[in-house]
Amino acid sequence: MKWLPMCQELCEAAKSSDWLREEMIVAYEKMMYFVEELESVVGVIAPAKAAKFLNETQVKDDAKLGHLHDLERQTKLRAIEKELFIQKLLRNVPF
Structure with missing residues (x-):
């Protein structure tokens, strides 16, 4: 036992x-x-909601990227204008 x-x-x-x-x-x-x-x-599968969110974010990012490209072009143009102005001051470029 x-x-x-x-x-x-x-x-x-x-x-x-x-x-x-x-x-x-x-x-x-x-x-x-x-x-x-x-x-x-809310009846929508979560990956679909995530994909929708990512698409919306990408559209916003594309708009911001386009704005940055515009600023880049303007900056390059101003740099060229300043370079030409400096060259004119130094009389390397005819008026």
């Missing part, structure tokens, strides 16, 4: 691990519900 106390310990350990298993199942179900909720935002 030496094994009886050991059997009792194993039974208690099994009950405690069963409780832990049930807690883990509940936590897993909550996590899966959260993930499913993230995947579907």
